[in-house]
Amino acid sequence: MDGNGRWAKQRGKPRLFGHHAGAKRVREIVEACPKYGVKYLTIFGFSTENWKRTQTEVAGLMSLFRMYIRKEARELKRQGVRVRFIGDRIKLDKKLRDLMDELEALTEDNDKTHLTIALNYGGRDEVARATQRLAEEVAAGRLKPEDVDEETLPRFLDTCVLPDPDLVIRTSGEARISNFLLWQSAYSEYEFIDTLWPDFSEAVFAEVLAGFGSRERRFGGVKA
Template sequence: MAKDIATRGPNHVAIIMDGNGRWATQRGRPRLFGHHAGAKRVREIVEACPDLGVKYLTIFAFSTENWKRTQTEVAGLMSLFRRYIQREARALFEEGVRVRFIGDRMKLDDKLVTLMDELELLTAVNSKVHLTIALNYGGRDEVARATKRLAYEVAAGRLDPKDVDDETLPRFLDTYVLPDPDLVIRTSGEARISNFLLWQSAYAEYEFIDTLWPDFKADEFAGLIANYSERDRRFGAIKT
């Protein structure tokens, strides 16, 4: 069964990790307690990927809209990201995980950006699992930044406007080296995509589940992968 899932399952899974704050509130704890619990859950899901045939995993860690949260929560999250990278870097490298970050780094503090750069460099030789972390990421922001880079290429005479089509813009996206996601999962019971991988997910399958992210375990992940393997994906075509 596991072999069948790995054969017919998704190559690239993207996850909107939602519900950390509610998980903590249900336990009478501050929201940051939930974020710390959620960060620990990431390791289990990453480790489950190879046996499930998932080569690429992209997780939504912090959106461009999350800056609207309280200063205390934002500062706590930034501290958590720094500690996560420092704590997990060696294990990710040894487990064959290649880490990439997508999103606008300009608003992030220098220490965090340095740690991100170092982790990407450290794991650049790995290929067992490609883990992409979306940090200060928004789909609209990504498309706007990509369009700006494309416009500069046109203005510099390196790109003819007549040659711009739906295969041109993706070369300027943060995810230009990644395949599009096959399956997008959102935890916590919310049924919206929250500005995540808008261009890339045009033909992705979606799973909206009630489980809060800190409670999302590898067996439930495997079940969603199995569900995906039963879907009939036609990409707009009709079976003949």
């Protein structure tokens, strides 16, 4: 969900103004998912690299996350949205971690839309943490080294209960994946668009999905 800061700058506003606009856009896209057959949606809220931003922006983002959870929790429950969080929670403040836990518990029985929010998330960090847990299993004798293969590691990833993404969309004209779902997106389709995230409307979403629907996915094979 890139481009909040530039969107705000274009309007002579501070970056946090753009982040608030971006948060409102999330709700629209989540609500649109069932209409287009999207069962699983993962949004990149805050990366492990985003701590490098100014203290003011980071503090503002953390406040926004807390406010968003409090404000949207009951509506997400009502709409049948199940919420999960991925990423390393240790560095997040306790109030935010508690709210995350509460939202996950509140929506755990929902199954209409599965919304995953990546907070303090990085693909490399996730793989490193997963590898550490896998190594602990080997050291404890619960897993043999020769049994470790590409089917084993995913069981230790943050996304172990989720399907791999079919489509990854990056907004704002940036053409890089920026450490997002590195393992899971090995065979994902990618769409890089110029639209800034606060302008990413349902109409733009529908257009991107329509384009994805016309692609031929071979997963390394050749169509007969």
